[in-house]
Amino acid sequence: MAVLTYRDALTQALREELQRDDRVFLMGEEVAQYNGAYKVSKGLLDEFGPMRIVDTPITELGFAGVGVGAAMVGLRPIVEFMTWNFALLAIDEVVNAAAKMLYMSGGQYKMPMVFRGPNGTALQLGAQHSQAWESWLAHIPGLKVCTPGTPADAKGLLKSAIRDDNPVVFLEGEMLYNTKGEVPDGEHIVPIGQAELKREGDHCSIITHGKMVLVAMKVADDLAKEGINIDVVDLRTVRPIDVEAISKSVQKTNRAVVLEEGWEICGMGSQVVDFIQRECFDDLDAPVLRVHQEDVPMPYAKNLERAAKPDAGKTIAAIKKVMYLD
Amino acid sequence: MAVLTYRDALTQALREELQRDDRVFLMGEEVAQYNGAYKVSKGLLDEFGPMRIVDTPITELGFAGVGVGAAMVGLRPIVEFMTWNFALLAIDEVVNAAAKMLYMSGGQYKMPMVFRGPNGTALQLGAQHSQAWESWLAHIPGLKVCTPGTPADAKGLLKSAIRDDNPVVFLEGEMLYNTKGEVPDGEHIVPIGQAELKREGDHCSIITHGKMVLVAMKVADDLAKEGINIDVVDLRTVRPIDVEAISKSVQKTNRAVVLEEGWEICGMGSQVVDFIQRECFDDLDAPVLRVHQEDVPMPYAKNLERAAKPDAGKTIAAIKKVMYLD
């Protein structure tokens, strides 16, 4: 297995799918000549040309709609949002057009397309550039939502997303692009809707996804030293969501902490908690606790930003609480 | 107390606040000359003139931003969205501007404004016109979110919303406008953030808000005949949310069903469940169950639409389940 960065894993997936199917094209701001704001599309313009690697004006609503129209008549667009913060401007095309077209048309018009880009917080980008949108997007029937946390999952899920005949929201992480990990050689596919148990332990479950998987793994390492063994369930996709994997873990550990990057109220974690208390009511030895961003817009100052984010410390505290060790 | 329709209660609140403070103005599509798409602003143009009751072009993003700018320099805009479905086009101004301005400016710029309009499903309006957005809006720190279910709460909360120095999202119901109820005479204010126990019972709690309050009351009536007494907790506002009122009820009944109009995944109900299992873990005799729209875009056909919506039947079934009566 090759060790790749999350960025290179995505680039590989894009290249392989662009080679595999000439209906696939990539569209977005700075994706072509500039090689992508975060260089995920590096080299693709040279290889596939300007008709398939398309720079757009700064018009998220417009080019998201262009993607919808192209998908309606059989192309397979990959729409890149420079970051998901800007996708709010395009959310009508994602939610009211892409997610509903198949249904409104009584099954006549499929939407084989991907909306992708970095989601969540980077470093000191301030309130308008530091938001995690998975709970909003997972709320919408008609969409599928992928949140890979490792290079292998990034590659395998992106390939699945591009091949899927439904609109797939693909949430990457600016802070993840440089992280490294082993990626299986050759055709590597990760099916949408399957969580992965990234670490086995029987004392407590951490249910998480996306960027927070790295935090969860660090927490598991730290706690292992104290003899506390953590089951780390990486959801990998939050719509559909692998309820069985969650239940299996919690039924084993009888304790759970749900870790996410975004805000608390109606966040992904709230839904995971709902599944757990329904599926594992009699298994739980303690209430499920959640770790998430503080309930504030993201501040710029380094110290405030650090305090606002979910982290290993907050997660360990939550785990000790559900284990009654505090 | 006078008996008013929900619509007239809103009109009264608007009129009284427009009279009370000349910084208050109403802006939106068809609010003036047409008297409002749903006639909530009937007569206001004649009384307050075109500078304070303002018809806008069909440009949700644009006029929401106009509201933000006017609020920044001290006016108190009430921005009407003809329906919240169209507000998706303006959501960037609501979330990235209105909700964050005070914070980003370090406390320098307040946002005394209201975003209001009908939310959720009416009758056979199809997928793009039948969506309930409270869980999305409640997710955002910086916003307050009101969801009145009765004429009295509609009037009292709208007056609070207009006087509040923060951006308040005010979700009405097209199907509620013609419903009637008693409204206290004179100055009637309902504070934002306080739930109301609309019905007392000790067998099971229904936690709900907005349009579904009526369904909950009907369910309580029906079940009373069977000797089942329901505690109906009307949240009235979903941000901030009155966790204490929820806990108090569930600690009494030991059973809860959360009823909402919107979709399941990351819906309001998931957050209420999260609060309940944290606050009432040892009080619960059964898992909390949820009733919500089926996980599909809203279909047009009458029979399908009926089947897609949450209703009394589904709620009663859930209650019997948590009471182990099924």
Next chain:
Amino acid sequence: MSTEAKRAPAQKRNEKGAEKGKPGNNGSESSPANDLASTTPEVRRELLTSMMLQRRFEERCAEAYALGKIGGFCHLYIGQEAISTGVMSMIRPDDYVITAYRDHGQALARGISPRAIMAELFGRATGCSGGKGGSMHLFDSETNFLGGHGIVGGHIPIAAGVGFAIKYRRGNQVCVCSFGEAAVNIGAFHEALNIASLWDLPVIFIIENNRYGMGTAISRSTANEDVIVRARGYRMEGESVDGQDVFAVRECMARAVERARKEKRPTLIEMRTYRFMGHSMSDAVSGTYRTKDELEENMKRDPILLLHNRIYEAGELTEGDMHKIDDEAKAIAQDAWDFADASPEPPLEKLYTDVYADTSS
């Protein structure tokens, strides 16, 4: 190719439901625009037939709505039929059509079966969208009818995307996208037109200027009422035309279609028309926002009347022929009603289908 132009009207295009009253396709690639738009008695008769069908069909829609057989929002096209008929008569079966929620006329003129449309309005399984779309969301993949969209302006970028796909495949189809004059103020219009011109997309954007967006006159919504001026801001060809005159519509469409097929350039067309009914079935026909007089004045320019008179004066049709066309239209509308009324509701399990396609590539 005017022979093809002549034969075309007879050509039957739609497979679903009933087989009646569709205008044909006079599209062509080589002959000059005027030729294309030129008509014969037969074509003129087809045009009248198409417009008459829309009128009679929607009169029954109003009736069905009053009876509660049609629910939700129902926006009638009555008064604007010269546009749908003129436009559709100038494009090919393999071209694409997309429009807003006021879509009955466009759908009928494009050749979706009246039965499938009425069944959709009735919310039946036999509807062109399986009963899931309703009046605002008519779809038909067989006629490349891409809907039926309810968010003002939302479908305009989608049309640009269809144009992008045509270019991507080096096709020579066009995509026709129509919307109301009030939609020109919304961001989606602006973003889509810039993209369509910047990328040379074969899209024809049609502003159906009926002078009101719900209760708002264009003068109260649009800083520059001469909306076609905006085309220049996008370096796009723009034309204004009398949308009540089906021949004028065809001529300007001919130019736009040529421009799209040959030069691969988009066009913005303003077609001036008037809405004879209320904004939707739940809105007043006149009142605070327009006077009865204004309405009556404009109804004198009923597009069907204008065409009728032209044909009649030319002595091409007798009173008898006229009645026959009208009776046929009424019969088709009645047949559609009966078909819809007799059709079953969608089975409940359909509630959960079409949320996701279970296929992948």
Next chain:
Amino acid sequence: MSTEAKRAPAQKRNEKGAEKGKPGNNGSESSPANDLASTTPEVRRELLTSMMLQRRFEERCAEAYALGKIGGFCHLYIGQEAISTGVMSMIRPDDYVITAYRDHGQALARGISPRAIMAELFGRATGCSGGKGGSMHLFDSETNFLGGHGIVGGHIPIAAGVGFAIKYRRGNQVCVCSFGEAAVNIGAFHEALNIASLWDLPVIFIIENNRYGMGTAISRSTANEDVIVRARGYRMEGESVDGQDVFAVRECMARAVERARKEKRPTLIEMRTYRFMGHSMSDAVSGTYRTKDELEENMKRDPILLLHNRIYEAGELTEGDMHKIDDEAKAIAQDAWDFADASPEPPLEKLYTDVYADTSS
């Protein structure tokens, strides 16, 4: 009022932090535009001082960014200073200013204290936004500086709202709203300009056309590069001007300000300029999207150099004066750095304040 115009520069406006190097306010209501824009040696010196301060200040920003004292995105204004200085020198203290994320120059020219700005960039409690905003979100209620906004185009409708409030209160202020040329394609621009013209709002919309949006040349983003043509689509006055010439900027601003104050009409102005640095500190200065040659060619029209030469040739300033101005600018920048560096981080409890105002009316 050219006397006032003369005296104005001396006038000190900002209360926060340091008291140095702000251009004054030459705004006025009665005298003809040309008078307003006309300058005296003293004014010219103030203009140069203002531009020089921005340049030296941002050079230190680049240094601080490299040292990690400034984080996140940091977009420098270097090369565009004639616009901020020329624009701010033509408006009054009670007017309003709103801009995008490339806001350091605008903030300095408007008169926000360099200390408060640098402290904000350093993320300190003494910053003009309390350390919560950062480079992209500078705010200062004392100078009516409404930010500092990070969503392209998002602040343009907000500017229209400020104009609406001015009209609502029958005030005679203006709101100046600047943004990059790439923002003219986004829906918010379109919707806001239509509203501003339709409602006669006193807003001056300034396109700072530096020819690139990140790595995208205007020719690759904008169907009609002659962006000012769009003004007609909104029935709005439009002007293009050399944004490297501070006198040209002032003259056209004078006309726009008069139009806003007297006729209550908005104006769209294209100011042609060039960005000398990368899009942000994390982007390359040149590379795939523009050549070194192009960059060097444009740097020959450095707005500070142009003004310097004009003044120097006029013999108004000696080499010595020049050095003094430069040294002062450097000193202010150093002072700002020292102030910021010595300032405390915001206390942790600040994390939870300013989410909601605890007041009501």
